[in-house]
Amino acid sequence: MPGIESAAVRPVPLHSLRVAVRDALLVLVACAAVGAATNALRPGGIAFVQRSEYEILVPCPEGSGDAHAIQADDPTVWDTRTLLVDARSAVEHQRWHPTGAIAVPFDYLEPTSPEQVRRIASSGAGRVVVFGDGNNPDSGEQLAREIAGKGIRNVRFVEGGAPLLEKAAAVRGAR
């Protein structure tokens, strides 16, 4: 291939190795400076040192947790780091669901499949907010407690379920 050095390859000389290491270190330092400066100047920058623990969603073998209620108009419900989980039937999910919500229909007799739990766990979200039919008992609350018991951390359920969530979504949309 013309243009490409075709001379026989010789072992890497020690001097070249030193130069490569030096250059790599210089690039590292420059990148640290650029990264820190960019982060400091940008609107969505993060704190250089995180103070509070990250809310991570990784199933723990021995873990179990309670699911707490949350109001439909709570801002965290609509936060981009929230994974919304719809516990209603597929038909109801099709009729209306908030953008980004995933359907995990809750069955009072059958446990939620490991695949569904894994899907939630590996979503990368900071919290899980489950909403159901809003009845008594509420399928959202039931599902939230079930998946919390399977090791998913930071699980909430919407008090009043989908009906109130739909109203809250309409109010947000009207603003």
Next chain:
Amino acid sequence: MRALFNWRGHAIFALAARLYLAAIFLFACWHKILEPAAFALDIATYQILPLGLVNPLAIVLPWVELAAGLMLLSGFRTRAAALLVAGMMVMFTVAISIAVAKGLDMSCGCFASQGSAEDPISWRTILRDASWLFLAAYVFIFDRRPLGLDRLYRRRKSAATQEPS
């Protein structure tokens, strides 16, 4: 052995490997630069680093990936770039191996931070990263006088030294 080492085809393969790695790293750094918070969460999910180191790594690492990708693409300080890539791949491989050994059910966070239930970490992820580490080493050893800025610079330098005074 010596014949294998001196094979002329290495130059072409090393160039291909260099451009492949450049594409991977340029693609990988993009969402991390745009969404440092999401990347920090990805790092925290590994549960390896102390909390105080999570954000600094999330802030700096994407820029190192960008720099390494650009250097590989342009042929500027190629061996330093290959060294950086190799260093990062060692770090990633170790981190993913620990996470797999712990049985953590998560995505690697290597690329876009989507809901990645379809791409959880596994031994295949480790194998993939190990193959990229091998490619970085290959570029480091065999991409001598590569096409790109380094070659241009050398030619100019040698032309300048040969000019009669």
